[in-house]
Amino acid sequence: MKAQEGILGLDLGSGFIRCVAGELREGRVFINGAAQVPSRGIRGGVIVNMDKAIASIKAAVAETCRMADLKPENLIPAAGITGRQIYSKGSSGLVTVKKGKPITQDDVKRVLEQAKSISLPANHEIIYVHPNQYAVDSTRGIKNPVGLAGVRLELEAYIVTADRVFLENITTCLSNAGIRDPLFFFQPIAGSYGVMDEEDFEEGAILLDVGRTTTGVAVWQDEMLLIVDVMEWGGDHITDLVAREFLMSPATAAHLKEKYGVVGNYYTIDEAEAITVRDSKRGVEYTVDRKRLAMVIEQAVGELFTRIRAELERAGLYRVARSGTPILLVGGTSALPGAREMAEEIFNLPVTIGEPRGVESFSQDVITPGFAVGVGLVKMASQSALKPKPRLTFKQFWENLKDMF
Numbered sequence: 186m187k188a189q190e191g192i193l194g195l196d197l198g199s200g201f202i203r204c205v206a207g208e209l210r211e212g213r214v215f216i217n218g219a220a221q222v223p224s225r226g227i228r229g230g231v232i233v234n235m236d237k238a239i240a241s242i243k244a245a246v247a248e249t250c251r252m253a254d255l256k257p258e259n260l261i262p263a264a265g266i267t268g269r270q271i272y273s274k275g276s277s278g279l280v281t282v283k284k285g286k287p288i289t290q291d292d293v294k295r296v297l298e299q300a301k302s303i304s305l306p307a308n309h310e311i312i313y314v315h316p317n318q319y320a321v322d323s324t325r326g327i328k329n330p331v332g333l334a335g336v337r338l339e340l341e342a343y344i345v346t347a348d349r350v351f352l353e354n355i356t357t358c359l360s361n362a363g364i365r366d367p368l369f370f371f372q373p374i375a376g377s378y379g380v381m382d383e384e385d386f387e388e389g390a391i392l393l394d395v396g397r398t399t400t401g402v403a404v405w406q407d408e409m410l411l412i413v414d415v416m417e418w419g420g421d422h423i424t425d426l427v428a429r430e431f432l433m434s435p436a437t438a439a440h441l442k443e444k445y446g447v448v449g450n451y452y453t454i455d456e457a458e459a460i461t462v463r464d465s466k467r468g469v470e471y472t473v474d475r476k477r478l479a480m481v482i483e484q485a486v487g488e489l490f491t492r493i494r495a496e497l498e499r500a501g502l503y504r505v506a507r508s509g510t511p512i513l514l515v516g517g518t519s520a521l522p523g524a525r526e527m528a529e530e531i532f533n534l535p536v537t538i539g540e541p542r543g544v545e546s547f548s549q550d551v552i553t554p555g556f557a558v559g560v561g562l563v564k565m566a567s568q569s570a571l572k573p574k575p576r577l578t579f580k581q582f583w584e585n586l587k588d589m590f
């Protein structure tokens with residue numbers, strides 16, 4: 186049996202593998218090790234080269250465990266997964282309650298099981314259920330029905346499922362990297378727990394994680410998960426446009442973008458400013474007009490956010506979220522100066538950069554938008570694994586988290 190020294194959160198990205206080791210120390214989540222290593226062999230959440238993915242994961246885990254002075258076999262692994270092989274939908278359950286008795290935890294369990302017994306896409310299994318709200322008889326909007334009187338208990342839930350073969354491949358990959366029996370969490374949900382506080386979940390907030398090959402979104406309101414989705418576009422779109430414009434390799438374009446890039450519209454750049462980047466592999470040097478770079482990036486970010494907005498409209502974001510619901514922007518692309526401002530303009534919602542909260546960390550380097558998912562994994566898994574409870578309701582989950590601080 187695991188000594189349960191803590192959690193090993195693994196954010197399986199295509200840009201980076203981010204690994205976070207954390208534990209519950211006197212009731213508080215403490216991060217005691219973290220590392221990010223360039224990811225190889227993963228695209229859009231899918232393992233496309235097993236050997237390369239294993240090597241990347243091994244490197245991230247080794248570095249994290251060395252830092253935390255922990256052994257991976259003593260940690261409970263929580264893998265943050267994403268991709269088109271993950272699907273989500275609303276579901277509901279209904280059970281009758283023993284007459285004259287208040288609703289018990291057992292009734293809640295039964296109605297949850299009911300909500301889970303829906304038809305799933307072929308070869309999918311449920312990886313997460315979020316109880317959105319209960320109804321007791323005709324009273325809706327109940328967050329925790331235990332102790333209430335009634336004869337009819339209904340649950341509206343949001344269910345996340347994943348393709349079995351996709352999960353099997355990730356399990357094999359992790360196992361070959363020395364990580365066994367992982368818990369799985371959908372990245373946009375983990376990212377939400379990483380950067381949102383109780384007020385955000387109650388009043389409503391939108392997590393937008395713009396990574397390298399994917400963009401994840403989770404829309405929350407009144408403690409309910411309303412939309413969770415992943416799109417197969419990310420920062421690579423910006424890199425590709427830069428590479429095409431300046432006729433350079435994607436790796437050089439990514440370096441140029443990350444080091445010197447800004448979104449043109451929001452930054453004034455001196456006409457004469459030129460920068461030099463070197464493609465050391467090919468032995469080529471490029472001199473780039475910084476203003477032109479800023480304009481190309483502006484066009485690329487505009488296209489990327491416009492595509493994301495169209496997808497969010499299609500998913501019903503502007504129907505279900507109150508106007509003015511804040512977007513918390515995370516992921517590597519959020520580091521691009523001007524991305525936040527452009528997101529506000531295109532999404533027509535207030536946008537702030539999301540940073541991990543509600544944890545103590547050995548280093549401030551973890552309290553950055555890139556570690557949103559990693560920190561969220563540790564928070565979520567420490568709730569579900571270290572303190573085993575029969576399926577916490579959202580309220581109970583928060584009450585537990587609140588108790589920690």
Ligand SMILES: Nc1ncnc2c1ncn2[C@@H]1O[C@H](COP(=O)(O)OP(=O)(O)OP(=O)(O)O)[C@@H](O)[C@H]1O
Nearest residue numbers: 198199200201396397398399420516517518520521
């Ligand atoms: N300072 C920066 N300016 C612009 N873009 C940046 C900067 N830093 C990182 N990026 C971009 O962020 C992207 C990587 O983001 P992130 O690390 O969140 O991706 P990931 O989670 O590994 O990938 P995914 O979730 O898409 O599988 C890359 O496209 C990278 O070029």
Ligand SMILES: [Mg+2]
Nearest residue numbers: 198394396516
């Ligand atoms: Mg990511």
